[in-house]
Amino acid sequence: MIGAIAFYLFATLTIASSIAVIFARNPVHSVLWLILAFFNAAGLMLLVGAEFIAMLLVIVYVGAVAVLFLFVVMMLDIDFASLRSGFTRNLPFGIIVALVLLAEMIVAVFAHRAGPMLAGSEIPAARVPNIVGIGQMLYSRYLFAFELAGLILLVAMVGAIVLTHRRRGDTRTPKAWRQLRRHPGTAIDLVRPGTGEGMKL
Amino acid sequence: MARFAPILPEIILAIGGLVLMIASAFVTRRGAGLISWLAVALLIAATVALIGAPSHAGPLFDGLVVADLFASFGKAVIFPAAAVAVIAAHGWFERGTEHAAEYAVLILFAAVGMSVMVSSTSLISLYVGLELNSLAGYVLASYRRHDERSAEAGLKYFVLGALASGILLYGISLLYGFTGTTSFTGVAAAFGRGAPTLGLLFGLVFLLAGIAFKISAVPFHMWTPDVYEGAPTPVTTFFATAPKVASVLLGVRVCIEALGPATDAWRQIVIFAALASIFLGAIAAYGQTNIKRLLAYSSINNVGFALIGLAAGTAQGASSVLFYMTVYVVMTAGAFLCVLWMRDGDGEPIETIASMSGLSQRQPGFAFAMFIFMFSLAGVPPMFGFWPKLLVFDAAVASGYVALAVAGILGAVIGAYYYLKIVKVMYLDAPAEPYSRVREPVQGALVLFAAVAVSPLGYLLIGPLGSLADRAAETLF
Numbered sequence: 001m002i003g004a005i006a007f008y009l010f011a012t013l014t015i016a017s018s019i020a021v022i023f024a025r026n027p028v029h030s031v032l033w034l035i036l037a038f039f040n041a042a043g044l045m046l047l048v049g050a051e052f053i054a055m056l057l058v059i060v061y062v063g064a065v066a067v068l069f070l071f072v073v074m075m076l077d078i079d080f081a082s083l084r085s086g087f088t089r090n091l092p093f094g095i096i097v098a099l100v101l102l103a104e105m106i107v108a109v110f111a112h113r114a115g116p117m118l119a120g121s122e123i124p125a126a127r128v129p130n131i132v133g134i135g136q137m138l139y140s141r142y143l144f145a146f147e148l149a150g151l152i153l154l155v156a157m158v159g160a161i162v163l164t165h166r167r168r169g170d171t172r173t174p175k176a177w178r179q180l181r182r183h184p185g186t187a188i189d190l191v192r193p194g195t196g197e198g199m200k201l
Numbered sequence: 202m203a204r205f206a207p208i209l210p211e212i213i214l215a216i217g218g219l220v221l222m223i224a225s226a227f228v229t230r231r232g233a234g235l236i237s238w239l240a241v242a243l244l245i246a247a248t249v250a251l252i253g254a255p256s257h258a259g260p261l262f263d264g265l266v267v268a269d270l271f272a273s274f275g276k277a278v279i280f281p282a283a284a285v286a287v288i289a290a291h292g293w294f295e296r297g298t299e300h301a302a303e304y305a306v307l308i309l310f311a312a313v314g315m316s317v318m319v320s321s322t323s324l325i326s327l328y329v330g331l332e333l334n335s336l337a338g339y340v341l342a343s344y345r346r347h348d349e350r351s352a353e354a355g356l357k358y359f360v361l362g363a364l365a366s367g368i369l370l371y372g373i374s375l376l377y378g379f380t381g382t383t384s385f386t387g388v389a390a391a392f393g394r395g396a397p398t399l400g401l402l403f404g405l406v407f408l409l410a411g412i413a414f415k416i417s418a419v420p421f422h423m424w425t426p427d428v429y430e431g432a433p434t435p436v437t438t439f440f441a442t443a444p445k446v447a448s449v450l451l452g453v454r455v456c457i458e459a460l461g462p463a464t465d466a467w468r469q470i471v472i473f474a475a476l477a478s479i480f481l482g483a484i485a486a487y488g489q490t491n492i493k494r495l496l497a498y499s500s501i502n503n504v505g506f507a508l509i510g511l512a513a514g515t516a517q518g519a520s521s522v523l524f525y526m527t528v529y530v531v532m533t534a535g536a537f538l539c540v541l542w543m544r545d546g547d548g549e550p551i552e553t554i555a556s557m558s559g560l561s562q563r564q565p566g567f568a569f570a571m572f573i574f575m576f577s578l579a580g581v582p583p584m585f586g587f588w589p590k591l592l593v594f595d596a597a598v599a600s601g602y603v604a605l606a607v608a609g610i611l612g613a614v615i616g617a618y619y620y621l622k623i624v625k626v627m628y629l630d631a632p633a634e635p636y637s638r639v640r641e642p643v644q645g646a647l648v649l650f651a652a653v654a655v656s657p658l659g660y661l662l663i664g665p666l667g668s669l670a671d672r673a674a675e676t677l678f
Contacts, residue, residue: 144208144262148317148329151215152336155310158222159340162300162307163355 003047010043027073035066052130207258207268210247210276211316217243218309225302233294233301237287240305244284244312251276264384265326271523272320274673275450278527279319279443283312285534286439288643289541293435294344304344308439311337315447322458324373324383327451331369331415334444335362341439342432354431361414361424369411375404385459393462405460409470412455415448418508419477422501426485429497434550437493438537441500442530449507449526453519456511457677464514471512476608478505483616491552492540495619496533499578502616503529509609510593513600520674521592524666528577528589528655535651536574539567542639551636554623559632567636568627570652577655579620580613585659 017040020033038061045054128136138146193199205212217240225236251273258268266272287305294301314333321327339362343355377383379400380391392401414421429437460467482502489495507529510521543551561568577586590613594606654662 141263142265142325144265145325145329148313148326148333151310151313152329152333154219154222155307155333155336155340158303158307158310159336162303162340163343163346165300 007044007047010040010047013037014040014044028070031066031070031073034069035062038062038066050130052134055131206254207261208255208266209250210255210280211313213243213247213250214309214313214316217246218306218313221309222303222306225300225306228302233304234291236302237291237305240287240309241284243309244280244287247312247316248277248280260322264386265323266317266320267322268320269676270669270673271450271454271676272316274523274669275319275446276316278446278530279315280312282443282446282530282534283308283315283439285538285647286435286443288647289438289534289538290433290435291644292639292641293433293541304341304435307337307341311341311439311444315443318447318451319454321451321454322385324376324385324388324459327455328366328370328373331448331451332366334447335366335415338362338440338444341436342428344436345433348433350431351433354428357424357431358428365411365414365421368407368414372404372407372409372411375400375407379404385455388459389461392460397463397466401463402466405463405466406470408455409452409467412448412452413474416445416452416504417501418474418504419481419501420474422478422481425501426494426497429500430491430493430552434493434537434541434552437496438534438541441496441533441537445500445504446526446530449504449522453511453522454677457514457519468512468514471508472602472605475505475508475512476605476612478502478508479609479612479616480505483612483619486616486619489619490554492543492554492557492623493552495554495623496536496540499616499620500533502612503533503578505612506590506593506609509605510596512602512605513593513596515596515600516671516674516678517599518593518596518674519677520667520670521589521596523670523673524592525589527666527670528585528659531651531654532574532577532586535570535648535655536578538644538648538651539571539574541644542567542636542641544637544639545634546637548637554626556633556636557623557627558630560627562632563635570648571627572624573652573656575620575623579617581617583657585655585657585662588660588663 014037017033017037021030021037024030024033038057042054042057045051045057191199221236221239221243225233228236255268255276256270256273260267287308290301290304294304311334314330314335314337317326317330318334321330339355339359342358343352345351346355373383376388379398380388382388382391397405410421414424417425429440432440456464456467456471478501482498482500482505486495486498486502489498503525507522507525510518510525512518513521540552541550543556545551557571560571573584577584580587580590590609594609597603597606597609653659
């Protein structure tokens with residue numbers, strides 16, 4: 001019962017927020033609706049027991065992709081009103097793509113009902129939750145490859161910095177040591193001006 | 202701790218690279234030299250660490266990598282070659298580049314990737330090692346980012362390399378899908394069950410296409426001349442030596458260990474790539490006026506000869522590939538170190554072949570070193586470069602591919618022309634503007650060492666090097 005309620009809650013919100021993505025006038029709002037859609041899709045994944053994919057949706061899509069979209073939308077000065085003006089012109093093509101997608105979904109549902117494609121390829125029931133399973137594999141059998149993947153990401157980071165960083169003369173970097181060495185004795189002058197004399201600096 | 206003894210070289214390089222990376226964030230421009238020498242020391246230490254467990258410990262990490270003599274042989278060539286690339290950059294990046302220190306760090310990480318490539322026995326570690334090496338390579342190619350040609354080289358290499366990685370991964374996913382395993386032994390077992398299915402064949406072709414890109418064999422060579430020309434010369438020295446050995450050895454291991462039962466399927470691909478590389482490398486080099494471009498075609502040409510040894514598909518063939526790549530690295534590194542010294546009056550690098558005109562009268566030592574490398578690359582008999590070519594042809598003939606060997610010899614004769622053309626320009630033409638003197642004693646010593654090694658004196662090495670290559674090749678069968 002609770003499962004059904006949760007499913008309908010997540011599913012309705014996913015569809016509603018997806019529609020809102022399309023119809024929002026402000027592109028920033030669109031991205032925010034998209035994030036809501038991702039979260040609800042992650043909830044749906046949790047309900048079917050795919051915790052890992054749920055986490056990926058939140059971490060990768062919300063944490064990285066959607067934030068990237070947000071940056072792009074905010075930084076680029078795109079006139080979305082002019083982009084929309086071609087709506088009627090592009091409508092037939094859009095409808096064709098939508099129909100193809102719909103047809104594929106219908107076929108996929110029927111193909112799924114027909115059973116697995118190869119005999120004996122049913123996925124055995126999991127003994128451990130899939131995040132636990134993936135974690136155990138990564139840190140035991142594939143530890144070596146996992147550590148190397150870390151090195152690859154490090155090289156990508158070093159490369160990005162080496163190729164884009166340059167020292168500019170006009171930047172002011174904080175000098176932590178000098179800031180820490182300041183103390184009230186040298187930094188603050190206490191003066192007590194006499195009445196009506198004003199203050200000398 | 203004993204578990205990690207077989208991967209001691211990789212651990213030395215990875216941890217040393219991390220420490221140097223942090224250090225290089227703090228050093229001034231002058232400290233970059235110190236970082237480079239430390240990196241060279243690490244590479245030498247890693248080479249020394251190959252003695253012992255890393256050479257014979259067998260499969261590690263549930264068959265992800267293996268520690269055998271074949272891998273150690275490759276690493277014993279790759280690490281010193283990487284060290285030469287670090288030394289080649291001495292005095293090169295300090296002017297005009299802010300991040301001179303990170304060059305050595307990136308080479309160290311690339312060396313880790315290459316050492317995983319030669320020891321991988323699983324499609325996963327194969328890809329991870331290849332990508333670690335390639336990613337460092339993309340950055341290195343565009344290291345002089347203010348130089349338009351360097352930036353172009355980096356971008357080209359990155360876009361085409363990413364495409365090749367995609368092709369390779371597609372092949373890997375097909376092989377995994379149709380065999381259900383990523384380990385080389387598992388893949389070999391699947392190929393051993395009768396005639397390979399269409400899916401397996403597609404996987405094989407895509408996998409080999411990805412590897413052919415990395416070794417720049419025809420028809421996946423298009424990026425090589427542009428990248429070699431545009432990249433800074435020390436980086437080109439690196440590309441032409443260590444990663445090339447790693448990729449060729451990776452190809453040998455994949456073909457023999459993973460695809461061994463399907464030898465008939467891959468042999469035709471390797472034979473085509475070998476002959477196409479030899480002839481295209483030889484003919485396309487004719488019109489070149491830039492020495493780096495010419496050496497790029499030379500590397501394509503040489504890979505073709507190495508592939509002839511692989512096409513034989515025997516232990517003798519694999520051994521000849523090992524021998525060939527070792528001598529190739531010494532010749533190529535020597536030639537590129539000479540190119541590094543071609544500087545005009547202001548110390549700016551020159552790359553035209555015309556500028557070498559009459560070099561023998563201006564700088565006879567320099568010209569003589571280049572003469573030895575060119576003759577050796579051409580495979581002219583008194584030089585040591587002749588012997589590995591003989592070995593690969595011998596291996597091809599021994600397994601019944603006489604026509605292949607004859608075609609290879611024909612290609613070698615055609616290719617000899619452009620090497621001899623450089624010798625002619627240096628010795629017979631009127632002297633051009635002299636190069637400014639470069640004071641790099643270590644590089645000078647390396648050139649001297651390389652020149653002696655590939656001179657006829659190199660024949661003394663045939664015994665020890667040959668028996669080592671034989672033993673290394675036998676571990677694959």
